[in-house]
Amino acid sequence: MSVAVTPAGAASPGVTSATGDAVRAAEARSARNYHPLPVVIASAEGAWTTDIDGRRHLDLLAGYSALNFGHGHPRLIAAAKTQLDRVTLTSRAFHHDRFADFCTELADLCGMETVLPMNTGAEAVETAVKVARKWGYRVKGVAPGAARIVVAAGNFHGRTTTVVSFSSDPGARDGFGPFTPGFDTVPFGDADALEAALTDDTVAVLLEPVQGEAGVCVPPAGYLARVRETTARRNVLLIADEIQSGLGRTGRTFACEHEQVTPDVYLLGKALGGGVVPVSAVVSSREVLGVLRPGQHGSTFGGNPLACAVALEVIAMLRTGEFQQRAAELGTRLHARLHEMTAAGLVEASRGRGLWAGVDVADRHGGGGAVARRMLERGVLVKDTHGSTIRLAPPLVITEQDLEWGLDRLAEVLARPA
The missing domain is CATH 3.40.640.10 (Type I PLP-dependent aspartate aminotransferase-like (Major domain))
Structure with missing residues (x-):
């Protein structure tokens, strides 16, 4: 399994025994009304989370927009x-x-x-x-x-x-x-x-x-x-x-x-x-x-x-208007990158507004859930919806460097079939 290194130098390998144990414990006692990815977050700041094994992941979901201002502003x-x-x-x-x-x-x-x-x-x-x-x-x-x-x-x-x-x-x-x-x-x-x-x-x-x-x-x-x-x-x-x-x-x-x-x-x-x-x-x-x-x-x-x-x-x-402006400016870059991926045949289609996008992935990738799991392995948190679509909703405080890094990981995942 490949190991992705984040800009801060942290690695994101596969599921460890500690993570596996924590996931199994949660699933044993909780109603199965969600199907979370196998990551157990212990702390977070800005656009980044840290799991119980100390691995950092870039959060490109932001709690379905509940975390517009990032973790722990x-x-x-x-x-x-x-x-x-x-x-x-x-x-x-x-x-x-x-x-x-x-x-x-x-x-x-x-x-x-x-x-x-x-x-x-x-x-x-x-x-x-x-x-x-x-x-x-x-x-x-x-x-x-x-x-x-x-x-x-x-x-x-x-x-x-x-x-x-x-x-x-x-x-x-x-x-x-x-x-x-x-x-x-x-x-x-x-x-x-x-x-x-x-x-x-x-x-x-x-x-x-x-x-x-x-x-x-x-x-x-x-x-x-x-x-x-x-x-x-x-x-x-x-x-x-x-x-x-x-x-x-x-x-x-x-x-x-x-x-x-x-x-x-x-x-x-x-x-x-x-x-x-x-x-x-x-x-x-x-x-x-x-x-x-x-x-x-x-x-x-x-x-x-x-x-x-x-x-x-x-x-x-x-x-202040600061966050609206950031969403507009970073959103322009987000959609430009997704259009590039579409033109290159990596993405079936994308759409959205501001710092928010839906990305349709091809069947060869095994569905949006498979893409989300492969992104997790590379240190990025996303989630699928309706089978073949990935939603991207980064915190509005994300830096341009981190956004580009996360999109590079998406291009990397989509460049090869599951």
Whole structure:
């Protein structure tokens, strides 16, 4: 087995006995709802991780965008440590001194008025579904129980029972019915089909501006703008799931900005917690979020002081524009390299936006999972999706040198069949 040497001089050989033992111990006691690669991470900094054997690996996945600012960013760790010494949880039964600032700053970042904090992305989506239906009944005048929401095929909005009800992925649905009704699915990127699906009972359109789990799929130019115009004209809420695409990943604060689109509702998560704590939020107008009344929705940990402290620092970091610019500039290099690999016949196809890409690999490589394992052997962490696609989402703090090194390893792996 070949040994790849990282820029820092560390080696990444095969699975050691210590790693094997740790993997087997984890698999013996945990539910098998994930299929992780055989690496056991013990520490991490920036774009690099270190496993229990002291081997370093370049992280090109970044926790599916939860680690946009890298592992252990000093500003985020300092914010968390300071808050840990003060108060971490009050529940929303009481006010705390970080909550108003968090809501104010996040609403302002989004150009909105009101924030409803939760913990995970899936909770934010569930919240949006409830709010959209309530808005439809109270504001739009839809008959009770008749509200419908239009979604896109290939979507990934989480794995709760309601969310998988409108998934087109059999793996997410099989064996989990009966499902929640009230959803209409149209092809992603087809504005005509979406407009045709709207009825007087449609209360919302729920979309990812870029579909992450589907393979970092970018819709045709003008699609989001057309959807925005259509939904506004038909009095339908446009809900943008920016849980993966938002907060700098695509080279803008929000992916919707690439088409100068402002939705009615932003769904945020992942990077909002800085890779430190789970934080999500639904951000909208007073008219939309104002349909909720005390007791109708909530979360014990939603908007807790620790989460607010970390998220406030994330917002402050995004205010500088530094990370958005890095994603745009490094993303240009990322996509240029992938186009070179495509032209050379190493890659079947690639697509993406900013520092985010989906890479389709040929059958001769044995699938995306095989490529991810071979990348691991060379000191790089990536993961497959839908069989033949590798997702690349490096931390926005990655250096150009490290990004190039990781892409060199990808070219090396794809230069020879499995």
